[in-house]
Amino acid sequence: MFVATDFEHALELARASDERRASGKARGLLDGIPVGIKDIFCTTNLATTAGSKVLEGFVSPYESTATQRLLDQGTVPLGKLNMDEFAMGSGTLYSKFGATINPWSKDLGDNAVVAGGSSGGSAAAVAAGCCFAALGSDTGGSVRQPAAYCGIVGLKPSYGRVSRHGMISYASSLDTPGIFARSVGDAAVVLKAIAGPDHMDSTCMTESLPENWCSNTVEASQQSSTVDLTGVRVGVPAEYFVEELPEEILNVWDKGVAWLREAGAQVVSMSLPTTKL
Template identity: 50%
Template structure:
């Protein structure tokens, strides 16, 4: 029999429903895998083996009683530690929230539990989701399970959802939640050879998710296959009156609608994404993706997204500005860390708590955000950035008059070594160059594995769709998945 930890979400769901194995057997197998890998990979901040078993026992009991099972029944998942989980510590990978145990459940996690999923633990991430390498966590960096051929150097699993991507690639969980503000689902998915989709802004409720940049943050699924992402996204999505930005739309049946034929569809190739100095193997992978979509029946058209070159600076004004506002709530008064020096007044306590609780990257972004929102610079930076954001959205709207989906690389390079970019924030920020535009426009976008480069590392391709057209994105992703035939997994060294 196949090792239970090698099974996909769909395999587990169907095996449990059909009686091939029990949900408890699945949970035990993944709990063991998590325990064996934690010291080496550091993918989890908190493990919750008992919660996984409790959910599994309920599924097995429901099946024995002849009750209908949910769409995620028997599937144990990892939960990014940005989602509030009732009774389980939620830290956003920051010391300032250490020990914070919510008395409520985030809407997305509750939907997954209602669908029959169980929780293996809370996954590590870049602190407050600020980072592209999972090196900014207060709980230690996550190590990718992948290694370059003939090289033992520890690699970045991507960020901020690096714990999620590493855990899935290492078969510690079949799927996990991620959040994507500027590429934090897609970039780590590309680095670790898995799939991940950021849905249209508003598809998944933000209620109960620790905020980074509220007009950009969006939850989404990460898994090994496109089908698994469709299954999980259906469970996660839906209108939530507790979130003022939630889309009041029915949730489509994305899994049932999966179709790898792209006959009659047009795929746009943005000329501005062919950047000087682009990694040759990334460019070759992109060309292969174009050929695969042609083979699936699509017509390939050249498109222009002229304001692409302004996307990264625009993002790194708007996102820190919103973070500066959102993170002001962490003051040591109501929850989390409190640093109260002897003889300190209230202002001293605020300063000491934030100095001790926030990491260097979070402080850097708060300072940038506070600066661009200040009276003398608000119009010069923040107002201008919002205008450029509108132009970027307009570029996409114009492009979609000529195509149905857009194909581009997910990242400019394969995974880099931990520490390689940590001394150069600008080099780190450039990892998001292909993923940020879709985030600024609130569009659905997905990364799927496209192959392995000459160093033995995964490369990802990105599909961007029209607003609300997750189905088109998933279908194009399925077409690539079937033709790429990506079956590589990291050699076990942990």
């Protein structure tokens, strides 16, 4: 999972957080909280390789906006996390550091279960309880897919909600910094910390999240069993029912659809004809 660490630096940050908390000067909910960083975000204290030997030993002269904002909140980054080389993969199998195995895998040999990708290291670290949350990047599913594989929450914010400054690009019109966490509320807290305008990224949104957005989202996630979706129309794409879909996944899908209906949503069949493209 972790491909580069600096635990001495992490301990220094943790001690500084303890002092702030003891003096009543905590920077917020994330002060002192351990996080992981996908090896695609530039950091000044650890090498940034994007999983490639091409960038072996490269240490950025500047911090990415997303990681800097986490540092500003007092978080304690534990290290950089494995990924498919230059984010071009969906299993975290193709990295100069080797493959990342899903922490839920019962087999660690040839039949090991993959963690998904390209942000598999981030997903695996959160699923294994190594850190509270982790940053990833999503161009075509690289946060959402490994989160699903590892049984955690994966959040791909709207494009431009989080600055891409200092995140090695893959497809600039699609790349989005994302978040892995174990609950919707946790992901919301991290998003609130890293989102917002940034003059270093011209594609970044100019509006910040509302001040009460985070608390409202956390409260809603804690009351999800009583959510009212009356008036909400939800589409179920026919193209998602592929032949390879395992029965156990299909059963969970059906339960999800049933839950939406019970909550008052109108569930309709639809078609996304370009899905296979």
